[in-house]
Amino acid sequence: MQILFSISWRNIWRHPARSGVLIAAIVAGIWAGITISGLTNGIIEQRFNNLIQDDLTHLQVHHPEFLAERESPMILSQADSILSFLESDSLVASAAPRTIVDGMIQSSVTTSGVQVRGIDPGLERQTTTFHENLTSGEYLNSDLRNPLLMGERLAEKLNAEIGERVVLTFQDVNQELVTASFTLSGLFKTASGPFDESTTFARSDDLSELLAGQPVTHEIVVMLQDEAKSTEMANTINHQFEDAEAETWYELSPELRYITDFGGTMTFYVMVVIMLALAFGILNTMLMAIFERMRELGMLMAIGMSKSRIFFMIMIESVILTLSGAAAGIVLAWISITLLHKNGLDLSAVGGDSMAEFGYDSVIYPTVQSGDYIATILLVILTAVLAAVYPALKALRLNPGEVVRE
Amino acid sequence: MSGFTRIALPLLLSIICQTVAAQSAEEIIERMEEVMRGESSYSEMTMTIERPRYTREVSMKTWSLGDDYSLILVTAPSRDAGTTYLKRETEIWNYVPNIDRTIKMPPSMMSQSWMGSDFTNDDLVRESSTLNDYEHQILREEPIDRKESWVLELIPKPDAPVVWGKVLVWVEKENYLQLRVENYNQRGELASTMEFSDITRMGGRTIPTKMTMIPEDEPDHRTILEYSDLQFDVDLAESFFTQQNMRRVR
């Protein structure tokens, strides 16, 4: 065995070019496999974030009737205690209260139905990425009186410019109509035209004052540390608080769930295809290398080396090559993933730039779980060893003279 | 004064109601308001809605009591005859005979056009007469339709729920009649104009009986209101303005 090992070792170094190619194939395989896993994780995560973080969040809490009826008296009576409960829970990344009322907006040109969302500018900014959709003007922490944000499309329809006054009318918590003037402080643009045309943002303090003369919360949006805990968290809230209903993002938007699930499944199959391609690439290179050695193997047989010894020699060589390649590949993959994770990979380089127009984040931050490392390494090593076994077995069945002649 | 009366009675008056600080201008506006004021009123009128592709005429009778109560009965076209609108404080109810239902207008419908006109349902209920909504002054004096008039400039106060940047009102000197209102947006561009014409004696007063509303950005859009009858201080009680009466009134 000792001898076999040293023969194998010497064999490897006698053909530096061939060994180099084989090691390179393994290194590349491991590196590509791990990087792709990381990218895939990053892509799925970013895709989800783009759809969730802007507006919907992981879960929302409302008065049980609110989403169906959207009446301003349907407030979250325990909003404060829900918020402080969420604040102290370690599963929660951040939470923000919203005051929501459907009403109408009036400008000098026309009148239009709108949803007014009163937000806490600080908390909302921590919780959602909506502020990134702002295209001009100022966010709600402006000095203007009753600042209001609206979609570019709505502003166009109303012929309103930043700094101008618009009039909002809605029902207060006593079902009385309230009318108040707001100052247009900024414009935003999202991917959704109907959203841009029908949604406005105000400070929740301003809106509450008009609705009830005291803070009013209709909705609490919550981002968790880990999306997978959404259902658990929703259940906890539903148990703990009366007259409040927490729903996860996929209950709130089954359509979005369809998009994300579909995308996730797709990405999985794409990875399967790429991994298969990777395995076949290694397989072919290994096959080629070993078949080219047939002559040499025949020679060894001719000088009296036993078939089993030759088989083991080939296997030992393959294992040495594969392991050293794998080690190098892992190091390389770890370095590139760490770098990519820190700096992000901008998809706009491959034509994702039109996404930016929608305020869509095209930068991916790859992350790799240990499972991804293990799966990739197993796949590559298995492929490499398989690729070695087949021709080695084949070599054994040939008679030496024939092989040498070939 | 409520917005409902503004349509049912005089859109004519909408601007007038804004009260004024400076002595002379205040006087003018108060006198102008007096002309159309009455504790209760009854009128018959026709609303003509002009659109690029069609013109529609709606005839109606209206009753009003104070600022809070009014009732409108549509008499023509025949398809809509018998339809009534009831305003009680900030609520609007709508009775439709061919489905025999009385429906309370939900907030989601408030921004919709009222009967296809340039007015919204909300215009029917809006309380726009905040005393402090405008700063104002007499801008100049000039004749309009060969009648000597004051031109008043009204500038909304910063907090006022008013969409205009400024409003110009022409008030005729002899009878304190409002003849023309121009609404400007906050960039000083004309947004809409209301013209008051066909001054006649009606209900014992001399008043303009035709109002034309011309939005600036929709070139071929017009809404015209014309009174054929108008009576002030008629005998009406609050009990007239009920859902039961919406079905009965003729």
Next chain:
Amino acid sequence: MYLKLAWRNIWRNKRRTLITVSSVMFAVIFALALESLEKGAHDMMIENMTRFHTGQIQLQDPRYQDEPSLDNAFEYDSNLSRRVLTADSRIDYLVPRIETFMLAAGDKQTRGAMVFGIDPQAEQQLNGINEKLAEGDFIESNSGAGRYAVIGKGLAERLRLSTGDTLALLGQGRFGMTASGLFEISGLIEHPMRDLNNGVVYLSLQDAQWLTSADGRVTSLLVMPQEVRHTHAVASALREELPADTYSILTWQQLIPDLLEALEFDRASTRLYMGILYIIIGFGIFGTILTMTLERLREFGLLISVGMKRIKLALVVFIETFLISLLGIAAGFAAGIPILWYFHLHPIEFSGDAAEVMADFGIDPILPASLSPDIFLWQGLIVFCITILICLYPSLKIKTLSITESSRK
């Protein structure tokens, strides 16, 4: 002459050739599979989303986009439908709709609702609406004497109505006419999207036209091509056939840009994956060719030392590799087509959560492979280019090969 030489060379070492051919073949198969999968998914996503919203192409009055009111409904008769259907042979069917906002009232309650006047058969073909019926019967196109409505289950609860009860609709018809009518609720529909479930009313097209004084008119005509990928060709054919000042032809990209946003991200990540795949298959082919070259250096050296011109040798070797690439690509197509065909006929099935959500929407939880011809064209071409680039390596190596170095091997 070179060709013949190269051809004979190829078959001199069959095993080597087969391995190289197979590396190209697998490259082609994987490139085809990935692209077909992506395209299939892309089309499927568009198809499913458009089915629930807007259809893939819509015919509208040009004014409707800015002012979606019944005033901008257009006349739709058998003449127009024939004209549209014959404009392009790839049009599958048409779905006429009237869409407007109205008040829906029960005995006491009133709520705003989207009212759709539909052709039940066409709508069924579009999105299988019948299957979402939770209770009662669906409306029929010619309901005869009675007027029937199918409403969202959530709306029915909010209005405290159930099947057999009377629903009152009130709103504004075309040109400011009052629209009001009573309808018997024939069925309730359970829609996965909350807003629709809580506020949708379906009437037959005829009843909706009567209700809104829009006789013979629709607000939009959905045009469904046989395949998603025909959308643009069909839209251009329609634009040519119909006067632009009377009809505007909108595609789903214009109708639901939100979807485009989600897809755009997928497309960018697909491009990234394709790029990675090309690198990987390129590496696979390169590994094979490189090993082959290394093993053949001795042979090359020998040939040069017996007086064969390097340029000639390089040419022969290049032709060899060129032929091998062609063979590989042909083999890739030969093996790829049945594979894709199989996955087209037996699509990958979704499982778990994804399948559940899709079932709620009435979508088949499957992912069929696309058989669009341009996949073959493009992927074949790309792999061929990659292979040719790689095949330059042995020829270049021959030019710089030192005889002593090679004979030592």
